[in-house]
Amino acid sequence: xxxxxxxxxxxxxxxPVAEAKxxxxxxxxxxxxxxxxxxxxETVISGITTKLADAGKLVFHTCxxxxxxxxxxxxxxxxxxxxxxxxxxPKLGVPATLNPDNPMSTHPEKGDPSFFYHLGxxxxxxxxxxxxxxxxxxxxxxxxxxxxxxAGNHDGDTKTQKNDQPDNEPSLEGFFDYFCATQRQHLSxxxxxxxxxxxxxxxxxxxxxxxxxxxxxxxxLDPLGVxxxxxxxxxxxxxxxxxxxxxxxxxxxCFSLDDDHGGYPDILAxxxxxxxxxNGRWPDLVMGxxxxxxxxFTQILGDGRQIPHLVVGDGGYADTVAAMHKLQRDPAKGxxxxxxxxxxxxxxxxxxxxxxIAGGFGRITVDDQNLTFExxxxxxxxxxxxxxxxxxxxxxxxxxxxxxxxGFGVDTKAKTPTVPKRRGAGKVPQSWSKAGPSRDRRPNPKxx
Numbered sequence: 526x527x528x529x530x531x532x533x534x535x536x537x538x539x540x541p542v543a544e545a546k547x548x549x550x551x552x553x554x555x556x557x558x559x560x561x562x563x564x565x566x567e568t569v570i571s572g573i574t575t576k577l578a579d580a581g582k583l584v585f586h587t588c589x590x591x592x593x594x595x596x597x598x599x600x601x602x603x604x605x606x607x608x609x610x611x612x613x614x615p616k617l618g619v620p621a622t623l624n625p626d627n628p629m630s631t632h633p634e635k636g637d638p639s640f641f642y643h644l645g646x647x648x649x650x651x652x653x654x655x656x657x658x659x660x661x662x663x664x665x666x667x668x669x670x671x672x673x674x675x676a677g678n679h680d681g682d683t684k685t686q687k688n689d690q691p692d693n694e695p696s697l698e699g700f701f702d703y704f705c706a707t708q709r710q711h712l713s714x715x716x717x718x719x720x721x722x723x724x725x726x727x728x729x730x731x732x733x734x735x736x737x738x739x740x741x742x743x744x745x746l747d748p749l750g751v752x753x754x755x756x757x758x759x760x761x762x763x764x765x766x767x768x769x770x771x772x773x774x775x776x777x778x779c780f781s782l783d784d785d786h787g788g789y790p791d792i793l794a795x796x797x798x799x800x801x802x803x804n805g806r807w808p809d810l811v812m813g814x815x816x817x818x819x820x821x822f823t824q825i826l827g828d829g830r831q832i833p834h835l836v837v838g839d840g841g842y843a844d845t846v847a848a849m850h851k852l853q854r855d856p857a858k859g860x861x862x863x864x865x866x867x868x869x870x871x872x873x874x875x876x877x878x879x880x881x882i883a884g885g886f887g888r889i890t891v892d893d894q895n896l897t898f899e900x901x902x903x904x905x906x907x908x909x910x911x912x913x914x915x916x917x918x919x920x921x922x923x924x925x926x927x928x929x930x931x932g933f934g935v936d937t938k939a940k941t942p943t944v945p946k947r948r949g950a951g952k953v954p955q956s957w958s959k960a961g962p963s964r965d966r967r968p969n970p971k972x973x
Contacts, residue, residue: 536787538853539870539947541780541822542958543787549743552681555695558723562757566639566730569671569720574731576634581892583732584636586610588840588886589644589677589776589814592660595848599884600664600841602903607886608667611637631669638888640670642728642735644814644837645677645776647700651692652680654699661703662713664841672716675737676700676724677776677815682742697724725754727761732891733770736761736808744777744789744815755795762803770891770921773808777815778836780822782869782876783850784941786815790958797956807832809921810896812887814838817850819880819900819934821915823926824955825873830924833917835898839884846882846905851939856946862935868950871957878915880934885914896921902934 536543567574577583586607593600608614612632631637648660665672681697706718728735738746738758746754765771779796780788792813800807807826812835820836843849854860867876883904890897899913918928 535942535944536853537870537945537947538855538857539782539867539950540953541782541788541869541871541874541876542790542793542953545790545958546743549745549791550684550741551745551748552683552696552742553748554681554697554724554739556697556701556723558725558753558757562722562725563727563729564720564722566728570639573633573639577639577731579634580636582636583730583891584633584638585889586638586641586886587644587774587812587889588837590646590817590838590842591643591664591840592646592649592656592679593664593841593844594649594660595842596844597664597841598905599839599844599903602905602909603840603884603886604664604668606901606903606909607638607641608669610888611669614669638670639730641665641668641672642774643672643674644774644812644840645675646679646814646838646842647674647677649679649842650689651682651685651694652676652697652699653690653692653694654702657699657703658713662716666715671719673719673721673728673737674700674704675774675776676739678740678742678744681724681739684742700724725757732893733772734765735772735774736765738773738775738795740775740777740789740792745791746795755799758795759799759802762799762806762808765806768893770810770896771806771808772889772896773811775811775813778813778820778834779811780824780834780869780871780874781816781820781836782852782863782867782879783816783818783820784853784944785850793955794958797958807924809919809924810835810889810898812837814840817843817848818852819878819885819902819915820852820876821878821900821917821931822869823875823877825875831919831926832924833898833919833926835887837885837887837900839880840886841884843884846936849881849936851881851936851941852879853944854941856943860941860943862937862939864933864935866931870948870950871953872951872955874955877917877929878931878933880914880932881939882934882936888913891921894920894922895927900932902932
């Protein structure tokens with residue numbers, strides 16, 4: 526295995542967390558957070574609490590990495606399939622029965638999704654204000670309810686690459702304008718801006734509390750010597766209502782077996798640290814994007830609790846099968862792909878399902894005991910599936926998975942690099958992210 530001071534080290538096969546970056550970038554958030562970073566869903570949708578009580582559940586959509594700078598086919602396909610899951614929407618391949626002169630509203634009291642929670646990288650490559658119309662508002666012009674979001678690295682990055690448009694805006698300018706406006710207003714023809722309190726924030730909804738973090742451009746919550754977001758995260762874990770399901774959304778994932786990024790050790794360490802200070806309170810579900818495919822992991826804690834981790838980064842940016850991130854192949858088996866449930870080299874962390882050949886999105890249903898997640902694949906060719914590609918049910922009160930129906934979408938034509946051989950299933954402790962370079966040992970970025 527090559528390891529030098531000039532390059533990134535390739536992870537061994539089966540290692541779901543990358544080594545910490547020696548000199549990570551951190552772009553300062555240009556605006557200070559307000560005092561209150563909690564937004565009740567009832568404040569945004571009047572009467573939603575009563576409707577969801579009638580339904581006995583909360584339903585919402587999720588995915589990330591949607592900015593269609595390469596092409597619009599995947600994002601429009603994903604948006605169409607999310608729209609089709611509403612009661613009053615036209616269905617693909619189903620004879621039209623709805624009267625166009627008698628339009629219907631959405632019905633969260635009957636199980637319609639209440640909102641779409643975007644997992645970051647809304648606009649590529651630098652989150653510019655001028656790109657929101659083409660990359661966000663137009664693709665979702667038919668989506669019939671609210672869209673919340675956390676920011677991803679491309680929403681906050683100010684560094685341009687060759688042939689990029691000039692970026693003369695402060696970091697996160699577009700995100701603040703369109704998702705964190707002081708009041709709702711029409712900056713597009715159909716969809717109002719959102720009034721989220723900040724770039725990291727908490728959505729207080731019936732049946733669920735969703736904490737949204739901002740992992741900046743390189744996968745860390747704070748720069749060296751600062752713990753502002755970390756302290757807020759710890760406080761939110763402590764304050765979270767134990768009678769509600771607790772969901773954590775963060776763009777950079779803890780775990781990934783793709784052959785490029787890998788999981789982000791600072792995010793894993795941040796969750797571990799916050800949970801330890803919150804009397805062991807862990808999120809019931811962790812969801813993110815960044816990696817352009819779909820993956821589902823289960824992390825088993827020392828006391829046996831099971832924490833699902835989702836990577837849903839196939840919302841539209843990757844517009845071809847070739848553009849999607851591919852999982853590592855096994856060098857001991859002639860670079861054979863993973864085709865079944867896989868115990869990774871990190872103790873207690875198992876890959877349950879993945880899809881590297883199609884765009885897709887998730888639908889989450891939460892009631893007073895269970896969380897059910899369904900992943901719907903949106904292939905570019907062939908028939909569009911109506912059934913979930915992958916699904917599981919979590920009893921969030923006990924933090925135990927009670928049902929699982931995995932799928933495996935393998936690119937059999939992918940040309941992937943050969944990676945170092947694995948250390949062995951379970952050989953790496955979950956505390957590994959703290960044992961190596963960590964956010965406390967990094968040099969202070971000169972840019973701050």
